[in-house]
Amino acid sequence: MNRLLLWLIVLVVALAAPYLVYPVFLMKGLCFALFAVSFNLLLGYTGLLSFGHAAFFGMASYVVGHAMTRWGVTPEIGILAGTLVAGLMGLAFGFLAIRRQGIYFAMVTLALAQMVHFFCLQAPFTHGEDGIQAIPRGRLLGMLPLDEPHTLYYFVLAVFAGGCWVVWRAVHSPFGQVLRAIRENEPRATSLGYRTQHFKLAAFTLSASLAGLAGATKAIVFQLASLTDVHWHTSGEVVLMTLLGGMGTALGPIAGAFVVVAIENTLAELGAWVTIIQGAIFVLVVLLFRRGLVGEALEWLRLRAARPSPQGK
Amino acid sequence: MGIPLPVLFGQLLLGLINGAFYAVLSLGLALIFGLLNIINFAHGAQYMMGAFVAWLMLTMLGIGYWPALVIAPLVVGLFGIAVERTMLRRLAKLDPLYGLLLTFGLALVIEGLFRNFYGVSGQPYAVPSALQGGVNLGFMFLPIYRGFVVVASLAICLGSWLLIEKTKLGALLRAATENPSLVRAFGVNVPLMITATYGFGAALAGLAGVLAAPVYSVNPLMGSDIIIVVFAVVVIGGMGSILGSVLTGFGLGLVEGLTKVFYPQASSTIIFVIMAIVLLVKPAGLFGKAS
Numbered sequence A: 001m002n003r004l005l006l007w008l009i010v011l012v013v014a015l016a017a018p019y020l021v022y023p024v025f026l027m028k029g030l031c032f033a034l035f036a037v038s039f040n041l042l043l044g045y046t047g048l049l050s051f052g053h054a055a056f057f058g059m060a061s062y063v064v065g066h067a068m069t070r071w072g073v074t075p076e077i078g079i080l081a082g083t084l085v086a087g088l089m090g091l092a093f094g095f096l097a098i099r100r101q102g103i104y105f106a107m108v109t110l111a112l113a114q115m116v117h118f119f120c121l122q123a124p125f126t127h128g129e130d131g132i133q134a135i136p137r138g139r140l141l142g143m144l145p146l147d148e149p150h151t152l153y154y155f156v157l158a159v160f161a162g163g164c165w166v167v168w169r170a171v172h173s174p175f176g177q178v179l180r181a182i183r184e185n186e187p188r189a190t191s192l193g194y195r196t197q198h199f200k201l202a203a204f205t206l207s208a209s210l211a212g213l214a215g216a217t218k219a220i221v222f223q224l225a226s227l228t229d230v231h232w233h234t235s236g237e238v239v240l241m242t243l244l245g246g247m248g249t250a251l252g253p254i255a256g257a258f259v260v261v262a263i264e265n266t267l268a269e270l271g272a273w274v275t276i277i278q279g280a281i282f283v284l285v286v287l288l289f290r291r292g293l294v295g296e297a298l299e300w301l302r303l304r305a306a307r308p309s310p311q312g313k
Numbered sequence B: 001m002g003i004p005l006p007v008l009f010g011q012l013l014l015g016l017i018n019g020a021f022y023a024v025l026s027l028g029l030a031l032i033f034g035l036l037n038i039i040n041f042a043h044g045a046q047y048m049m050g051a052f053v054a055w056l057m058l059t060m061l062g063i064g065y066w067p068a069l070v071i072a073p074l075v076v077g078l079f080g081i082a083v084e085r086t087m088l089r090r091l092a093k094l095d096p097l098y099g100l101l102l103t104f105g106l107a108l109v110i111e112g113l114f115r116n117f118y119g120v121s122g123q124p125y126a127v128p129s130a131l132q133g134g135v136n137l138g139f140m141f142l143p144i145y146r147g148f149v150v151v152a153s154l155a156i157c158l159g160s161w162l163l164i165e166k167t168k169l170g171a172l173l174r175a176a177t178e179n180p181s182l183v184r185a186f187g188v189n190v191p192l193m194i195t196a197t198y199g200f201g202a203a204l205a206g207l208a209g210v211l212a213a214p215v216y217s218v219n220p221l222m223g224s225d226i227i228i229v230v231f232a233v234v235v236i237g238g239m240g241s242i243l244g245s246v247l248t249g250f251g252l253g254l255v256e257g258l259t260k261v262f263y264p265q266a267s268s269t270i271i272f273v274i275m276a277i278v279l280l281v282k283p284a285g286l287f288g289k290a291s
Helices: A002-020 A023-043 A054-070 A073-097 A102-122 A149-171 A174-184 A184-190 A194-221 A232-245 A252-270 A272-288 A292-306 B005-036 B044-062 B065-086 B096-118 B144-166 B168-178 B180-185 B190-212 B222-237 B242-262 B270-283
Strands: B134-136 B142-143
Touching: A002 A023, A002 A149, A023 A149, A023 A194, A023 A232, A054 A073, A054 A102, A054 A194, A054 A232, A054 B242, A073 A102, A073 B270, A102 A232, A102 B096, A102 B168, A102 B222, A149 A174, A149 A194, A149 B190, A174 A184, A174 A194, A174 A232, A184 A194, A232 A252, A232 A272, A232 B005, A232 B096, A252 A292, A272 B096, B005 B044, B005 B065, B005 B142, B005 B144, B005 B168, B005 B222, B005 B242, B044 B065, B044 B096, B044 B142, B044 B190, B044 B222, B065 B190, B142 B144, B142 B168, B144 B168, B144 B190, B144 B242, B168 B180, B168 B190, B180 B190, B190 B222, B222 B242, B242 B270
Parallel strands: none
Antiparallel strands: B134 B142
16 A cells, blocks of 8 residues: 555656656656666676666667658657667677676676777767767657657656666566576576576666667757767766666666766766766765665665664564 | 888887787786786776876976886876775775776776866877987888887886796785785785785886877876777786786787778777677687686
């Protein structure tokens, strides 16, 4: 009963939000939150640190930009194409990266993503430093015009909810159990008969696809696909969001994404200081609260519940 | 192929210089990884700091190249020691990924600070007067400074190799890499050794930065540009042996130079492509031990 009430409140807040807060901020937050949720599937639940997730996010946004600007497809086709391309890239990169573990895995994904960045710098369809600008938002299914801010917001909200639902289902399934087993002790999972490489590759591909979904949606919101989206800095940002919010928690990446986006929006005029502050947050979280904001809150609640109440009963 | 020899050799020399920096930087990364078990993401930032300290000393204090070649690595090394003592030490018992995340954050802070004060346009640093000019080798023109960088890097690599493989200190270091608690039981101050190793690795990066300052311009972004390539170099070579890191570094620099001559579009991606091929054929890396 309490749960149902909670969900009702969440739903009402999510639906009313664009009337209270600047919709573009909300949509940016939702896109990056989905990006972080997809990333958390890898880092939080499988224990794989990918330092190259910007490649999937950015490439999907280029695909949407190209498909909608040049071929004039409807938004849902564009987003589908972007997600698909990101998924295929995830399959290829994952196939290479899972051959190494731990720290090497992070370096391999970072290097592969840097390759994508250089590719996007040179390939003609990305328009180099300019990026793809003024991407038309089009009409959803050929009917709903997405240029109307509130329509766009509800569309982004639906995409976000759908993506989160996929991750939730994946994590709370036998598949997710195996992923967590791999995170805790990979040799043991192998010895129990699980083909851990297959599971890791499946998780990587799913995560890359959803990162692509987030990037594709972002391209429609901002009508822009640029080199920033494939830069290693963006890969670092999604790590920061997940780490700050709390990896391995359902709500952590979402909270982390909104905090990071809010910091960026507030300090946008200060230029390099945004980078400095982000770096400082990395250092502070790693040194002081590795569970992240949501993780620490959950831990506090758990400790409070475990403590015997002063009245005895 | 219709490519004039001077062009070919010129690019090969540039490749050799890039390779020299890859070699020195991956050497430092491998040293730090061996003892601290972390990948030092701040290595690029420390390389950039070396170049900037040299440049600041020249413009603010009028201290020239040769003193900078000693002082700048010391400054960066001391900075490294402070970082190890105050932060990295606390992560010793945790998953090594936290070390990567912490040093990544540090790299962002350092890079951001320099970018804030000096912008992203490069600052020129003049070649020291003793090494100006060049010699005509008949088949190509060799700027003396570039030759010096290659020789100096080789000397640094050889020196580090001698230090680690042929001295008592090096033997202790190798022993501590294999089994730190046992070496500690023999009365060796391993924590001090770890601090010194991180400082030495950072100083090596700083030294590479000073060497690089007259070749490339001094730029806050120079570190992150090179460090990701160095990561790929490390994945290709494996971090098992010093000689392996050095050979891989120089070799890949040369390959990059050749690519610039024959297929320039791929020159920035060739190392990553090689990395992908190595991962398919020999996942542990060319000189790495299978884990």
